[in-house]
Amino acid sequence: MTERLYYTSDALEGTARVLRCTEQADGRYGILLDRTLFHPQGGGQPADKGWINGVAVEGVKQQDEEVIHLLAQPLPLGEVELKIDADTRELHSQLHSAGHLIGYAGEAAGWQPVKAHHWPGEGRITFAPGEEAAEPEIAIFTDAISRWQSASLARVITFEAGRRMVRFGELSAYGCGGTHVRALGELGEVVISNIKVKKGQLIVNYTVA
CATH class of the missing domain: 2.40.30.130 (Elongation Factor Tu (Ef-tu); domain 3)
Structure with missing residues (x-):
């Protein structure tokens, strides 16, 4: 091990x-x-x-x-x-943390994140619909992310039953083995490039500027 x-x-x-x-x-x-x-x-x-x-x-x-x-x-x-390599680590951490924030915002709009791809130039989060989910506007994501960034919520890492959990501030924790920024003030601008519903799933494409 x-x-x-x-x-x-x-x-x-x-x-x-x-x-x-x-x-x-x-x-x-x-x-x-x-x-x-x-x-x-x-x-x-x-x-x-x-x-x-x-x-x-x-x-x-x-x-x-x-x-x-x-x-x-x-x-x-x-x-x-x-x-x-510090530059690569920083970019990957920013993309992964941004993906978590998109997940939080999607959940607030009635969608459940089911798949994530935090690669440079290919960032996307896929959601399954909840009972009352409707296709959200980009502003649903950008407004929520801006609020959390303005508060510079700190990263919190815990372990539950041997599983690593990551959250920011008092937001909910996701089981995650990835790297993340220490606080959301380090994130940079999260750019939502596209939102679409395909075969009943919501797909949010993003990058970090």
Whole structure:
């Protein structure tokens, strides 16, 4: 099992130990660490970028309870230095936090979030209808998000029955393994680019400026 330091820490640099280095089918090397700062691809969020001992991390994936870091060259067993690409982490965190806010606003309008995709240039939240759901206007989302941002609600992380929960201020918590801004004042402008209802589901496309 890999200890996921990013669950509770915003650190962008640290150390870990290489426990295993295995050549992959594509010629790259899968590095297993005892703990990691790198968020793997999954949960609607792309993987972090960065370096291990100065070697670029080309991908990060989850295999059961392990996090595998993909590098172009092998690393020896033992202690290594980790460094996260700060700009990429910031963007991914902003997109994921914005997705949660869209989820909150959609719920207030009678829709239930069922799927999220927090990728740069592809952000979208998919909702299933509640009993009295009607297609909302973009202002329903932007007005609510602006209020929460103006209050700069702080991120709150808790664990319930071993599951990581994330919320902002007193808003409801979502089960989530992703990275987020520390407070909504760090979010930037959330731009809702399109809203549509397709096959009974509401799809909200968004980005962060």
